[in-house]
Amino acid sequence: xxxxxxxxxxxxxxxxxxxxxxxxxxxxxxxxxxxxxxxxxxxxxxxxxxxxxxxxxxxxxxxxxxxxxxxxxxxxxxxxxxxxxxxxxxxxxxxxxxxxxxxxxxxxxxxxxxxxxxxxxxxxxxxxxxxxxxxxxxxxxxxxxxxxxxxxxxxxxxxxxxxxxxxxxxxxxxxxxxxxxxxxxxxxxxxxxxxxxxxxxxxxxxxxxxxxxxxxxxxxxxxxxxxxxxxxxxxxxxxxxxxxx
Amino acid sequence: xxxxxxxxxxxxxxxxxxxxxxxxxxxxxxxxxxxxxxxxxxxxxxxxxxxxxxxxxxxxxxxxxxxxxxxxxxxxxxxxxxxxxxxxxxxxxxxxxxxxxxxxxxxxxxxxxxxxxxxxxxxxxxxxxxxxxxxxxxxxxxxxxxxxxxxxxxxxxxxxxxxxxxxxxxxxxxxxxxxxxxxxxxxxxxxxxxxxxxxxxxxxxxxxxxxxxxxxxxxxxxxxxxxxxxxxxxxxxxxxxxxxx
Numbered sequence: 001x002x003x004x005x006x007x008x009x010x011x012x013x014x015x016x017x018x019x020x021x022x023x024x025x026x027x028x029x030x031x032x033x034x035x036x037x038x039x040x041x042x043x044x045x046x047x048x049x050x051x052x053x054x055x056x057x058x059x060x061x062x063x064x065x066x067x068x069x070x071x072x073x074x075x076x077x078x079x080x081x082x083x084x085x086x087x088x089x090x091x092x093x094x095x096x097x098x099x100x101x102x103x104x105x106x107x108x109x110x111x112x113x114x115x116x117x118x119x120x121x122x123x124x125x126x127x128x129x130x131x132x133x134x135x136x137x138x139x140x141x142x143x144x145x146x147x148x149x150x151x152x153x154x155x156x157x158x159x160x161x162x163x164x165x166x167x168x169x170x171x172x173x174x175x176x177x178x179x180x181x182x183x184x185x186x187x188x189x190x191x192x193x194x195x196x197x198x199x200x201x202x203x204x205x206x207x208x209x210x211x212x213x214x215x216x217x218x219x220x221x222x223x224x225x226x227x228x229x230x231x232x233x234x235x236x237x238x239x240x241x242x243x244x245x
Numbered sequence: 246x247x248x249x250x251x252x253x254x255x256x257x258x259x260x261x262x263x264x265x266x267x268x269x270x271x272x273x274x275x276x277x278x279x280x281x282x283x284x285x286x287x288x289x290x291x292x293x294x295x296x297x298x299x300x301x302x303x304x305x306x307x308x309x310x311x312x313x314x315x316x317x318x319x320x321x322x323x324x325x326x327x328x329x330x331x332x333x334x335x336x337x338x339x340x341x342x343x344x345x346x347x348x349x350x351x352x353x354x355x356x357x358x359x360x361x362x363x364x365x366x367x368x369x370x371x372x373x374x375x376x377x378x379x380x381x382x383x384x385x386x387x388x389x390x391x392x393x394x395x396x397x398x399x400x401x402x403x404x405x406x407x408x409x410x411x412x413x414x415x416x417x418x419x420x421x422x423x424x425x426x427x428x429x430x431x432x433x434x435x436x437x438x439x440x441x442x443x444x445x446x447x448x449x450x451x452x453x454x455x456x457x458x459x460x461x462x463x464x465x466x467x468x469x470x471x472x473x474x475x476x477x478x479x480x481x482x483x484x485x486x487x488x489x490x
Binding site: 011012014015016017018019020021023024090091092093094096097098099101102104105110111112113115116117118121122124125126129130131132133134138139140141142143144150152153156157159160161197231234237238239240241244 | 256257259260261262263264265266268269335336337338339341342343344346347349350355356357358360361362363366367369370371374375376377378379383384385386387388389395397398401402404405406442476479482483484485486489
């Protein structure tokens with residue numbers, strides 16, 4: 001019997017933002033291999049006897065390397081198991097799902113991709129910020145400030161009508177500085193959302209020139225998302241959503 | 246009794262890509278107000294006696310105006326009903342959800358937003374294209390070629406590492422031309438996906454310089470999404486996903 005791997009996006013945090021398909025493949029899974037930012041209620045869709053393997057990185061601690069994750073997925077599938085590889089957000093949006101798909105492809109292991117809601121759309125929404133809005137923004141760019149290899153193209157990112165930066169926490173001051181150096185006005189509305197869509201979500205809003213200081217003052221932690229652009233100002237006109245956030 | 250409106254994203258098409266929350270609010274709805282690109286199986290979550298109001302635009306025909314939609318939502322809520330405003334994708338990503346939220350806010354009608362999976366992430370995935378990939382693309386930009394008001398900033402869009410263009414069908418030739426005139430190489434890998442994640446999904450892949458001709462030759466229709474960038478070339482290395490698409 002040959003197993004199968006499902007690369008599943010669990011969405012931004014809120015367990016009700018799981019898709020019906022993700023819930024189904026979790027119910028059918030023999031093995032669940034998951035990252036750090038998965039809500040405990042999501043794992044409850046798995047059967048009581050499913051094997052749960054945690055491969056996430058604790059703050060600052062050691063993590064399971066990407067190559068080790070590939071080995072685990074392939075080994076579990078070769079044992080004939082239905083394996084759910086569960087990731088925060090969507091596997092193909094800053095989720096390294098492409099690398100895992102390539103590894104499974106090379107190993108000849110059958111696999112599927114189950115899309116999830118990426119934080120870049122749901123987290124701004126949870127903070128009462130539409131990432132696009134007629135007459136205000138007709139384009140949105142997702143990028144990450146925290147990434148191995150080549151540095152972000154700040155000249156490009158500074159010109160984004162709406163910019164959503166994943167994993168913004170670590171280098172927020174550098175990021176804001178880089179955007180302003182590349183021409184983005186210090187007065188541009190900006191917001192940082194900690195733990196978006198989770199029960200303990202927090203939002204800080206300030207102009208780009210003061211956002212890092214404000215976030216520091218209110219001691220926001222990770223995971224966090226930075227949103228830059230005129231759309232952030234819509235927040236003040238949507239008080240009902242702010243109240244729910 | 247005061248009603249409530251739920252601005253719900255139904256996801257890209259595949260009815261299993263609905264979220265658990267969307268399915269729940271549909272089950273509880275008295276009225277469902279929906280657009281054209283909603284899979285019939287999604288509407289089946291609603292109760293048999295729920296009132297279903299269709300406000301979509303048929304190809305070329307008349308459509309219900311945005312203002313009329315606001316009036317319908319407000320009137321239904323004022324009758325004390327639980328109203329689901331169901332949209333393809335996500336309400337806040339080219340979905341005019343912000344406008345509806347503002348209208349409800351002004352009318353004093355309670356409302357919530359239920360995020361959905363936007364086509365920009367799920368449709369490329371269904372075509373075996375990760376929109377980001379380590380070493381290939383660290384940013385993705387979503388825009389639309391078909392939008393009232395100000396024209397797209399082609400200079401900016403031409404520089405996007407990965408560009409995903411919604412509603413690309415109508416003006417594909419103009420769009421490809423505009424991107425190349427703004428400096429994007431004609432050899433850049435590109436793909437157009439018709440009806441992504443639906444049963445009748447079709448994909449055409451060709452370099453940017455030839456994509457419009459190829460799409461015309463294969464007579465792809467709407468809705469369609471254009472993806473431009475090196476990530477498109479990953480498709481050839483993920484044959485298992487291509488086979489499923």
